[in-house]
Amino acid sequence: xxxxxxxxxxxxxxxxxxxxxxxxxxxxxxxxxxxxxxxxxxxxxxxxxxxxxxxxxxxxxxxxxxxxxxxxxxxxxxxxxxxxxxxxxxxxxxxxxxxxxxxxxxxxxxxxxxxxxxxxxxxxxxxxxxxxxxxxxxxxxxxxxxxxxxxxxxxxxxxxxxxxxxxxxxxxxxxxxxxxxxxxxxxxxxxxxxxxxxxxxxxxxxxxxxxxxxxxxxxxxxxxxxxxxxxxxxxxxxxxxxxxxxxxxxxxxxxxxxxxxxxxxxxxxxxxxxxxxxxxxxxxxxxxxxxxxxxxxxxxxxxxxxxxxxxxxxxxxxxxxxxxxxxxxxxxxxxxxxxxxxxxxxxxxxxxxxxxxxxxxxxxxxxxx
Ligand code: HSE
Numbered sequence: 001x002x003x004x005x006x007x008x009x010x011x012x013x014x015x016x017x018x019x020x021x022x023x024x025x026x027x028x029x030x031x032x033x034x035x036x037x038x039x040x041x042x043x044x045x046x047x048x049x050x051x052x053x054x055x056x057x058x059x060x061x062x063x064x065x066x067x068x069x070x071x072x073x074x075x076x077x078x079x080x081x082x083x084x085x086x087x088x089x090x091x092x093x094x095x096x097x098x099x100x101x102x103x104x105x106x107x108x109x110x111x112x113x114x115x116x117x118x119x120x121x122x123x124x125x126x127x128x129x130x131x132x133x134x135x136x137x138x139x140x141x142x143x144x145x146x147x148x149x150x151x152x153x154x155x156x157x158x159x160x161x162x163x164x165x166x167x168x169x170x171x172x173x174x175x176x177x178x179x180x181x182x183x184x185x186x187x188x189x190x191x192x193x194x195x196x197x198x199x200x201x202x203x204x205x206x207x208x209x210x211x212x213x214x215x216x217x218x219x220x221x222x223x224x225x226x227x228x229x230x231x232x233x234x235x236x237x238x239x240x241x242x243x244x245x246x247x248x249x250x251x252x253x254x255x256x257x258x259x260x261x262x263x264x265x266x267x268x269x270x271x272x273x274x275x276x277x278x279x280x281x282x283x284x285x286x287x288x289x290x291x292x293x294x295x296x297x298x299x300x301x302x303x304x305x306x307x308x309x310x311x312x313x314x315x316x317x318x319x320x321x322x323x324x325x326x327x328x329x330x331x332x333x334x335x336x337x338x339x340x341x342x343x344x345x346x347x348x349x350x351x352x353x354x355x356x357x358x359x360x361x362x363x364x365x366x367x368x369x
Contacts, residue, residue: 003368005031006068008059009075013171014099018074018357027361030368034068038075062086070095070367072360077102097363099134099356104248111135111252112363115300116143120254121366132363135252136244137355138162138275143252144354145330145347148299150253156282160245160264164230165319166222167273167351173217177270180214180223183207218268227268241266274319275351280336281343289333292343296330302354306331322348326358
């Protein structure tokens with residue numbers, strides 16, 4: 001019998017991308033989907049046509065949720081914290097698949113990124129693990145890009161500098177960025193043809209610094225700027241986003257007891273939905289760039305090694321080239337002048353696809369085989 005799969009948070013950015021991917025891959029034919037919502041309760045499901053059932057259920061109704069074999073939530077941490085423990089305390093034994101971060105480091109949960117840790121996922125299901133969580137987007141995108149080097153145990157340490165898209169901060173933040181750019185453009189458009197560029201630049205800055213410039217979500221202007229802080233502050237001076245890089249990477253790789261050292265500086269930039277990352281990697285041994293390219297490109301079907309040329313870099317290695325695709329280009333591969341074991345690389349990935357929805361979608365397949 002087809003499993004009952006409850007969906008929560010399927011109208012947000014990650015949820016919408018998840019549903020689009022599931023429709024494209026015809027995943028719904030293998031399950032009985034039930035749609036839950038915190039705001040559309042009892043309404044007809046006009047968002048996804050031709051899919052049973054037509055009426056949306058209450059995402060806080062524990063009795064209805066308990067009837068599910070699997071619950072997939074993209075609703076966010078607040079929902080997870082309110083509902084997950086309540087369901088478990090009522091002895092619900094179903095599978096919980098979550099895109100939010102709150103359960104990631106729980107000892108009972110597994111971080112899912114099956115091109116990297118499919119064996120761990122399979123073994124965990126056999127052992128009776130019931131909670132599977134998508135990892136941080138930069139972590140997933142990094143592991144897909146560098147999967148070959150990780151799997152061959154060639155990495156001594158990595159420092160990452162990220163260039164993270166507005167989408168990582170949610171739908172409202174994407175809209176805020178668009179609003180910011182629109183306001184700036186409207187204020188300077190009449191000057192573009194006849195004014196000196198420095199006069200225009202002055203007007204851009206005074207617009208951005210004006211008291212009513214919209215910064216409710218980002219807490220600082222992002223258009224024509226950047227924000228070198230993502231998430232809360234940790235005691236050691238890292239941001240929480242930076243802290244996740246080492247902790248989640250090692251959890252995915254089952255190396256929590258013998259962690260690979262990673263650290264990061266995470267920066268929000270004005271890309272809409274693709275995260276980019278620049279890596280400095282200390283290799284365990286000196287291997288050639290062509291060997292590294294072979295190792296990287298043979299790891300999974302999505303990673304694409306981009307030759308270190310101007311033409312290929314401008315064409316393939318940027319957010320606009322990657323957006324809306326599952327491609328994980330990695331390029332700018334070269335040894336640093338400081339030594340032959342030091343590798344530099346740059347990658348880009350869609351934050352909503354491999355960074356969030358796709359690992360979750362693929363996890364469902366392990367449970368409905
Ligand atoms: N924390 C990420 C970001 C979202 O802010 O970009 C994806 O996990």
